Amino acid sequence: MAGKPVRPVNAIDQTRRMLSLVTYLRERPGARIEDVARAFGITEDELVSDLDVLPMCGTSFRGGDLLDIDTDGERIWWHNPAALGAEAAEPLRLAADEATALLVAARAVATLPGLRESDRQALLRATAKVETAAGEAAGASSRLSVTFESEGGVFADVDRAIAERRRLWIRYYSPARDEVTEREIDPIRLVSVGHTYVEAWCRRSEARRTFRLDRVAEIRVMDEPSAPPEMELRDLSEALVQPAAEDPEVVVEVAPGGRWVAEYYPHDSADELPDGGLRITLRTPDPASLRRLALRLGRDGRIVEPSELADSARQAAREALAAYDGAEAAG
Amino acid sequence: MAIAKAERLMNLALCLLGTRRPLSKRELRESIEAYLEAGSDDSFNRMFERDKDDLRELGLVIETVENLDGDTGYLARRDSNRLPPITLDAEEAAALGLAAKVWQQARLAGAASGALQKLRAAGLPEDVDPYGAHGALEPRIPVHEAAFEPLMLACRDRRPVVFDYRKANAAQPEPRHVEPWALECWRGHWYLAGWDRDRGAERVFRLSRISGKVRSRSGRFTVPVPDVVTVRETVASWAGETADRSARIRLRSDAGYPLRSKATAVRELGDGWDELEIPYGHGLDAWLVEFGPDVVVLGPAELRADVVDRLRAVAKG
Numbered sequence: 001m002a003g004k005p006v007r008p009v010n011a012i013d014q015t016r017r018m019l020s021l022v023t024y025l026r027e028r029p030g031a032r033i034e035d036v037a038r039a040f041g042i043t044e045d046e047l048v049s050d051l052d053v054l055p056m057c058g059t060s061f062r063g064g065d066l067l068d069i070d071t072d073g074e075r076i077w078w079h080n081p082a083a084l085g086a087e088a089a090e091p092l093r094l095a096a097d098e099a100t101a102l103l104v105a106a107r108a109v110a111t112l113p114g115l116r117e118s119d120r121q122a123l124l125r126a127t128a129k130v131e132t133a134a135g136e137a138a139g140a141s142s143r144l145s146v147t148f149e150s151e152g153g154v155f156a157d158v159d160r161a162i163a164e165r166r167r168l169w170i171r172y173y174s175p176a177r178d179e180v181t182e183r184e185i186d187p188i189r190l191v192s193v194g195h196t197y198v199e200a201w202c203r204r205s206e207a208r209r210t211f212r213l214d215r216v217a218e219i220r221v222m223d224e225p226s227a228p229p230e231m232e233l234r235d236l237s238e239a240l241v242q243p244a245a246e247d248p249e250v251v252v253e254v255a256p257g258g259r260w261v262a263e264y265y266p267h268d269s270a271d272e273l274p275d276g277g278l279r280i281t282l283r284t285p286d287p288a289s290l291r292r293l294a295l296r297l298g299r300d301g302r303i304v305e306p307s308e309l310a311d312s313a314r315q316a317a318r319e320a321l322a323a324y325d326g327a328e329a330a331g
Numbered sequence: 332m333a334i335a336k337a338e339r340l341m342n343l344a345l346c347l348l349g350t351r352r353p354l355s356k357r358e359l360r361e362s363i364e365a366y367l368e369a370g371s372d373d374s375f376n377r378m379f380e381r382d383k384d385d386l387r388e389l390g391l392v393i394e395t396v397e398n399l400d401g402d403t404g405y406l407a408r409r410d411s412n413r414l415p416p417i418t419l420d421a422e423e424a425a426a427l428g429l430a431a432k433v434w435q436q437a438r439l440a441g442a443a444s445g446a447l448q449k450l451r452a453a454g455l456p457e458d459v460d461p462y463g464a465h466g467a468l469e470p471r472i473p474v475h476e477a478a479f480e481p482l483m484l485a486c487r488d489r490r491p492v493v494f495d496y497r498k499a500n501a502a503q504p505e506p507r508h509v510e511p512w513a514l515e516c517w518r519g520h521w522y523l524a525g526w527d528r529d530r531g532a533e534r535v536f537r538l539s540r541i542s543g544k545v546r547s548r549s550g551r552f553t554v555p556v557p558d559v560v561t562v563r564e565t566v567a568s569w570a571g572e573t574a575d576r577s578a579r580i581r582l583r584s585d586a587g588y589p590l591r592s593k594a595t596a597v598r599e600l601g602d603g604w605d606e607l608e609i610p611y612g613h614g615l616d617a618w619l620v621e622f623g624p625d626v627v628v629l630g631p632a633e634l635r636a637d638v639v640d641r642l643r644a645v646a647k648g
Contacts, residue, residue: 011336013441016389016448018341023452039457041431043443055362056334059339059349085349091414091453095390096487098446101439106430108516109470119426126423130450133417137390143486146472146516146564149466173588178622180588192470196517218587256502263539276502292621299644310648316623317645322641 016048017042018050018057022067030075051076055080058083099134100141103127108146112155112192148192154213155190157221158198162187168200171218172211180217185209186226187268189233211328247283250290250309254278254301261293261301277301291316294318339365342381344391348412353396353404376464389445414453424456429470430525438483476521476538477516481545486511489556491528491548494541504542509534510552515562524562526554533557535565536574566612578611579629 058066067085124166185200202209256276294313303310369375427560434440497504509529527534616637628635
């Protein structure tokens with residue numbers, strides 16, 4: 001699993017958490033810090049900072065007691081659970097944003113092809129129960145929706161290979177080279193960020209690679225066991241493809257009609273040009289792979305650097321045009 | 332040292348939840364240490380109003396009651412704040428646990444964890460994680476667009492907005508007045524569907540093309556929100572996925588796998604080339620040009636002309 005994203009301290013999130021925490025702790029005298037942090041999906045440090053605040057809180061109106069909650073670093077003790085009336089310790093209804101966040105995510109995950117059928121059924125049952133419990137608060141969740149894209153058959157094979165720790169043989173399309181290559185990969189995990197990817201150890205390049213499932217032309221689960229080397233899983237929350245600082249620089253100038261380039265390609269800079277266009281600087285380990293981009297842009301943009309790349313795009317266009325001249329002459 | 336905001340909010344919440352009769356502002360001020368330290372009436376009042384809003388944001392239903400003397404009192408009644416009974420088994424709990432992790436947007440990630448924590452407090456089973464067993468599946472919902480949060484809130488609260496929007500091929504952004512209906516994420520990008528007041532029609536906007544701030548407008552929606560809002564279909568047609576015609580191309584035998592996978596017919600020509608029939612929708616010309624000399628368009632003539640035109644522009648470049 002990827003590392004937990006680092007959350008800034010947010011007073012609303014913390015208050016919401018502490019309200020649930022008092023209900024939870026009331027039922028579990030001597031709960032272990034480790035277990036509570038896991039149940040609440042927070043770090044032990046976050047939990048300890050909550051435990052620092054709680055003794056300052058209470059139904060303090062007219063001299064009511066503060067919550068006498070403390071910890072010996074391992075277990076949590078609440079010495080006066082009666083300080084909070086039985087009623088004030090009941091679980092709270094879901095807020096509209098909470099219901100939306102949970103329900104939209106649950107519905108999205110349920111659309112993932114390749115999700116085990118029993119898991120999908122469990123998710124659908126849970127979604128229905130949460131909808132009922134949330135009542136009116138569930139209404140706003142229809143205003144957000146998310147669809148994950150992935151290729152059902154490929155997904156199922158990758159998922160099975162990971163579960164059974166088996167190697168995969170794939171034919172994989174690389175748009176950069178417009179070629180399909182055969183590879184053996186040891187799959188590590190599936191990631192859905194818009195498109196669905198499998199992160200794997202590629203035995204051909206002997207490196208960690210990310211493969212987009214809709215570019216897998218053919219797939220087979222092999223008999224050989226999968227044996228990816230031990231490695232730290234990266235946090236993929238930013239971008240799947242992170243250009244390296246030592247990669248060569250490419251400069252593209254686009255007209256207004258080519259501004260989409262800045263939306264699709266991670267780049268170092270995009271400076272406005274006087275005509276409404278952009279001058280975009282990006283890095284790629286393989287500038288030749290951007291020939292497609294140069295061809296696609298047509299009159300909406302051009303490669304400024306490196307000049308070899310600009311030349312190769314021009315050359316490709318001339319070659320392509322020759323076929324049309326020939327056909328027209330022949331016809 | 333100033334008292335932390337979470338401590339103040341927590342005390343206010345516990346006071347409002349713990350009382351059976353409405354508490355006046357004065358009573359609350361005297362009960363909560365942070366309010367005693369607030370200083371002037373003005374700064375207390377501002378703080379109190381903000382705190383009430385924040386507690387409502389996390390789901391607390393706070394009632395405002397006028398008493399006989401005309402004083403305003405506040406309370407959070409148990410029956411309107413209690414989570415209805417909900418029983419989830421271990422598999423259902425694990426499934427929700429997975430779903431709660433997918434948001435990469437701070438506000439929704441916080442809200443999803445908050446929902447799970449409330450369910451946890453209500454007895455949601457723990458410690459069973461069939462996904463964690465091999466950790467194969469990691470769905471994530473990316474949200475990189477700054478416009479997302481204000482638009483999400485505007486959709487939720489049905490508030491009209493105005494933002495600067497740059498169309499795909501426009502040099503300059505222009506302001507658009509929109510009644511926002513729904514947001515949808517498709518292929519990793521977020522889109523907004525709504526009523527475009529300037530154009531008097533339903534429109535779909537791509538969030539990454541919104542520049543500057545999304546500002547709220549006063550007033551209500553002027554057009555009823557449809558029951559079903561279709562974002563995907565509109566976006567698919569932009570992406571050229573709704574093709575109503577077909578095109579014939581020649582493709583070098585070892586090239587163009589994605590074109591092959593979309594082809595409705597493939598014929599080997601035997602000379603190192605194949606002839607393909609492929610769906611012809613918006614944007615096909617730009618896509619075909621990417622394959623350079625490995626593709627030759629045979630027809631229709633209109634597509635052929637578009638491709639030649641694009642190639643000429645690059646050849647001259």
